[in-house]
Amino acid sequence: MKHGVSAFLVAIAVGGVASILLPFLVSGYVDGNRQSASPSYVTSGKCSASQMSFLAGAKEYFGIYPASVRQPIAFPHKIHVKNGMPCETCHAGVDEGQQAAIPGAAVCMTCHQVIATNKPEIKKLASYYRKGEEVPWRRVYWFYPSAHVDFWHGPHIRAGVECQSCHGDMRKETVAVRKAGLNMGFCVNCHRSRHVSTDCTTCHY
Amino acid sequence: MAPAKEQNQKAFRLKRRNWGMAVDEDRCTGCEACVVACHAENNIATVGEEQAARGRAMHWIRIERYYEGTFPDIKVKYQPVLCQQCDNAPCEAVCPTYASYHNAEGLNAQIYNRCIGTRYCANACPYEDRYFNFVNPAWDEPLNLQLNPDVSVRSVGIMEKCTFCIQRIRAAEINAEKEKRQLKDGEFNPACVQSCPTEALVFGDLDDPESRVSRLAKSNRAAKLLPDLGTKPKVTYLRRGSWYDEQNT
Numbered sequence: 001m002k003h004g005v006s007a008f009l010v011a012i013a014v015g016g017v018a019s020i021l022l023p024f025l026v027s028g029y030v031d032g033n034r035q036s037a038s039p040s041y042v043t044s045g046k047c048s049a050s051q052m053s054f055l056a057g058a059k060e061y062f063g064i065y066p067a068s069v070r071q072p073i074a075f076p077h078k079i080h081v082k083n084g085m086p087c088e089t090c091h092a093g094v095d096e097g098q099q100a101a102i103p104g105a106a107v108c109m110t111c112h113q114v115i116a117t118n119k120p121e122i123k124k125l126a127s128y129y130r131k132g133e134e135v136p137w138r139r140v141y142w143f144y145p146s147a148h149v150d151f152w153h154g155p156h157i158r159a160g161v162e163c164q165s166c167h168g169d170m171r172k173e174t175v176a177v178r179k180a181g182l183n184m185g186f187c188v189n190c191h192r193s194r195h196v197s198t199d200c201t202t203c204h205y
Numbered sequence: 206m207a208p209a210k211e212q213n214q215k216a217f218r219l220k221r222r223n224w225g226m227a228v229d230e231d232r233c234t235g236c237e238a239c240v241v242a243c244h245a246e247n248n249i250a251t252v253g254e255e256q257a258a259r260g261r262a263m264h265w266i267r268i269e270r271y272y273e274g275t276f277p278d279i280k281v282k283y284q285p286v287l288c289q290q291c292d293n294a295p296c297e298a299v300c301p302t303y304a305s306y307h308n309a310e311g312l313n314a315q316i317y318n319r320c321i322g323t324r325y326c327a328n329a330c331p332y333e334d335r336y337f338n339f340v341n342p343a344w345d346e347p348l349n350l351q352l353n354p355d356v357s358v359r360s361v362g363i364m365e366k367c368t369f370c371i372q373r374i375r376a377a378e379i380n381a382e383k384e385k386r387q388l389k390d391g392e393f394n395p396a397c398v399q400s401c402p403t404e405a406l407v408f409g410d411l412d413d414p415e416s417r418v419s420r421l422a423k424s425n426r427a428a429k430l431l432p433d434l435g436t437k438p439k440v441t442y443l444r445r446g447s448w449y450d451e452q453n454t
Contacts, residue, residue: 148317148357201314205371
């Protein structure tokens, strides 16, 4: 009898571990075209049934996102915000449509032709601009393709959601860091408290 | 930092819709433009020759052919079959994870995150319009660049189906909300309806008595697919002839 119970428990434990591991072992995950590895304005250039690494698969499965991303230029948000620049100046179109824009090097250079030209980070920016290249910014906020989420910035801003509710207080930040978890509980809490739709197809399609 | 709160935003609410479609079989020429448009819009993978031979091809909309008569005197009837978005859907009752459910707009939605791939829904669907990803979808370069960013790419082990192009519904709703107006009839259309050269497919709000689709649904040519199953489909088929005589006399 005792033996039977312990065998049963072992079977449950093995089954539990297997059910967690099975998705990585059996299925390859799709590299969506909105993947994070490449700069946000560049589509990744491949979308195939490639097998991602076990660790990457596990991170995707449990919804773990990297908190900080190493940027090519240590962009100080707080200095720009302190000097009175609203977010939409550089992240144009955020209040209109789906995505916020990442400014091109030319946008930065409209000011930095004359401002703070001797700083080392600005020199990096200027060299990108002179070569006719864009700054290869890396994406900070994104969802895994397996989240099947379609997020629109516009309606949130029109509903009066402050940028810092999801992106943190940029008056204190230098390089953008993924502060809030931005998991489904985070989204649904806000949707419930504001009495807006929590229907699945509002976001997932 | 954030733009100032707009006033009256809370006062404005979009009217709740009951989306439906009408398919005029007398107009359908069987050109399959709707099939191609659906594939392009919804990132539907092509599975290849071998898998297709095993019945694993995925087409959210397909053209069924019916032949009447014998060779020299033959008539072909075309019938585009898509998800009927049933009000009493057999696929919803059987889903163990509520991945297939009915939303407030009357759409029979499929939530990919919840789907564990039991395929009960595909077996329950009498119209056979639910498709299972037996293989991981792949697009050869540069075809991956034509993927629609508004629609998620489904991976292996997930059931998928026609959504009435919900990404277009959402985009139109967001734009209408921005302009604080209600959606107009025919303002936007699913990809199949938009691409139909003979306007055989009509999409709209069934609750609006003035909309084209609700007027067509009341036509005396109207019939539903497999009406005796009691699934209450939201797609109406229009055809003059034998079918009409069978159901209405």
